[in-house]
Amino acid sequence: MNYEPVKKKNVPYLLSYLFVPAAITALCFWLGYVFFHDGGAGAVILFLVPPTLSILWWVLGGKLIFKGKRKKLMKELEHSGFYPNHTFDSDGCTVIVDIEHGKLALIFFWNPFQSYILPANRITKIWTDDGKTGIGPLAGSSRVSFLFTIDGIRIRVNTFTSNKRWRMDSEYILTGISKADMMAGVLTDAKERSL
Numbered sequence: 001m002n003y004e005p006v007k008k009k010n011v012p013y014l015l016s017y018l019f020v021p022a023a024i025t026a027l028c029f030w031l032g033y034v035f036f037h038d039g040g041a042g043a044v045i046l047f048l049v050p051p052t053l054s055i056l057w058w059v060l061g062g063k064l065i066f067k068g069k070r071k072k073l074m075k076e077l078e079h080s081g082f083y084p085n086h087t088f089d090s091d092g093c094t095v096i097v098d099i100e101h102g103k104l105a106l107i108f109f110w111n112p113f114q115s116y117i118l119p120a121n122r123i124t125k126i127w128t129d130d131g132k133t134g135i136g137p138l139a140g141s142s143r144v145s146f147l148f149t150i151d152g153i154r155i156r157v158n159t160f161t162s163n164k165r166w167r168m169d170s171e172y173i174l175t176g177i178s179k180a181d182m183m184a185g186v187l188t189d190a191k192e193r194s195l
Contacts, residue, residue, distance in 0.1 A: 005153070006150050010110060021050075077117075092156075092157075125148060126187045128145075160173065
């Protein structure tokens, strides 16, 4: 069990994830300009390889780290007696609930090196957000999620996201709402059984 406050973001990790590849690329551009001003194989390597590796890092690096840490957490939970009744993976967070023992495990995309195993009674509020905007026939949503508050920190877990707005009677929105309601109910059950 963790008793320290939940942190969704590890600021040094976030800043290094974003800026270290950019700084290395800028340094390689500068070195290429200074030492290979007339071109050549060295210039091509310095001008093409670092930007390509930076883009690959930004696209894949965080996802690979998050998936690896999530897999490690699942193995640790199996060996510790935590029974995962429900697991919900989202783009920024994974929520694992043990209803029988009233426990909750969390791992965040921007803080993958710290996982949290908490008693569910630390949750103070649980709700579903359908993301509805507009009125009448113009009503729609591009994000559905379930939210809960632990130690005054609001955690949003998306069950549906899109880059376009969908009508509220869309199958995507209704499925997202159903998933969010189900997870809100699971969290409520775990909270009620928590010591």
